[in-house]
Amino acid sequence: MIRYLFALIAIICSEFLATGQNVGSISDDTNFFPIAVWVQNPENAEAYKANGINMFVGIWGGLDQVKYDLLKNAGIKVICDQNDFGLGRKNDNTIYAWMHGDEPDNAQWNKESKSYDPCRDPSIIVKSYNEIKRKDPSRPVYINLGQGVSYINYIGRGTCRGDIDKYKVSANGYLKGCDIASFDIYPVNNRDEETQNNLWYVAKGIDSLFSWSNNKKPVWCWIECTRISEKSQRKPTAAEVKAEVWMALIHGANGFGYFCHSFAAPSDDAALLHDKEMIQAVKAINMQVASLAPVLNSSDTKGFASVICSNPSVPVDIMTKKLNSENYIFAAGMRCGFTTATFNVAEGNTVEVLGEGRTLKISNGKFSDEFSPFAVHLYRIKI
Numbered sequence: 001m002i003r004y005l006f007a008l009i010a011i012i013c014s015e016f017l018a019t020g021q022n023v024g025s026i027s028d029d030t031n032f033f034p035i036a037v038w039v040q041n042p043e044n045a046e047a048y049k050a051n052g053i054n055m056f057v058g059i060w061g062g063l064d065q066v067k068y069d070l071l072k073n074a075g076i077k078v079i080c081d082q083n084d085f086g087l088g089r090k091n092d093n094t095i096y097a098w099m100h101g102d103e104p105d106n107a108q109w110n111k112e113s114k115s116y117d118p119c120r121d122p123s124i125i126v127k128s129y130n131e132i133k134r135k136d137p138s139r140p141v142y143i144n145l146g147q148g149v150s151y152i153n154y155i156g157r158g159t160c161r162g163d164i165d166k167y168k169v170s171a172n173g174y175l176k177g178c179d180i181a182s183f184d185i186y187p188v189n190n191r192d193e194e195t196q197n198n199l200w201y202v203a204k205g206i207d208s209l210f211s212w213s214n215n216k217k218p219v220w221c222w223i224e225c226t227r228i229s230e231k232s233q234r235k236p237t238a239a240e241v242k243a244e245v246w247m248a249l250i251h252g253a254n255g256f257g258y259f260c261h262s263f264a265a266p267s268d269d270a271a272l273l274h275d276k277e278m279i280q281a282v283k284a285i286n287m288q289v290a291s292l293a294p295v296l297n298s299s300d301t302k303g304f305a306s307v308i309c310s311n312p313s314v315p316v317d318i319m320t321k322k323l324n325s326e327n328y329i330f331a332a333g334m335r336c337g338f339t340t341a342t343f344n345v346a347e348g349n350t351v352e353v354l355g356e357g358r359t360l361k362i363s364n365g366k367f368s369d370e371f372s373p374f375a376v377h378l379y380r381i382k383i
Helices: 002-006 042-050 065-074 122-135 155-160 201-212 238-250 276-291
Strands: 011-014 035-038 055-057 077-080 095-099 108-110 115-117 141-145 180-184 219-224 255-259 305-309 316-323 326-333 339-345 350-353 358-361 366-371 376-382
Touching (some): 042 055, 219 238, 238 276, 238 326, 238 376
Parallel strands (some): 035 055, 035 255
Antiparallel strands (some): 305 339
């Protein structure tokens, strides 16, 4: 009912070209797009590989021969703490990057005082970065930041709450001490009024990291796919996971990963693997992203398309690409509501909606499509 009520309205609701996509990937292989899992057991490397994962980030206990062999044999790359074992394999591209400790921007738990210290001073991160690069200048250094990147007033940053200068390259912040920047926010699992179920906070954080790094560093993010804690009301749906992934990509993310743990009883560090419905959905997302890797790794096009929406409260954000002679529009509804999006395109006759088995006609340089809550549609334009 609501979507038809708003269908009479024709307003421009979004014309978005991703701010960060032209940063490109660290890898020279345009067919490779990083799809990771966070701190998983290398014994599950083959299982994750079968579901479209190509990278592990974080190795509990550090990288050693056994873990390394499991990952290498599965064809999985790894980002891990720099240690002597890894430094002895400088010429092996299984080790993709070195990493800092997780979420230095949050308040830090002090085991001795049993209280929280302030966030780590960015100068510590920059100093650590320089030391890591001194030992191995050939590999990038990765940092993962907390949800304060997107949820600026996040209480978990303690006394650093709201201080965005601590992130900025221009202020010698955390982003000064990395080559790849990522962050995590899990809107479905979150319980605060501001972000709970507001999936667009994933895209908001991507925008922040690009802005604070002066659009000069690749930006990744982490995606929820489980009920993370007992306090979480629920786990995300498969559609919500897909929406978070594509919101990030449309806003320019150069890689992403899944947080696979669940601490809701019974605790399971590989809960994603043990959730038949979700792992099938994640595999489908991953396979589609991998098939589009050459497109995602290409530069954005400028001025190819714009979009108007029937519902002013449901913007549709887009990314446009061109590979060889084919144009692409990747589009996501950014709010939980219905809208009809009308796309204006510079050229083309027919639209293939990827993965949906349908086509749309272009008439007078326009085509329209309906978006249900947080819907994602991927279009290939044929001339």
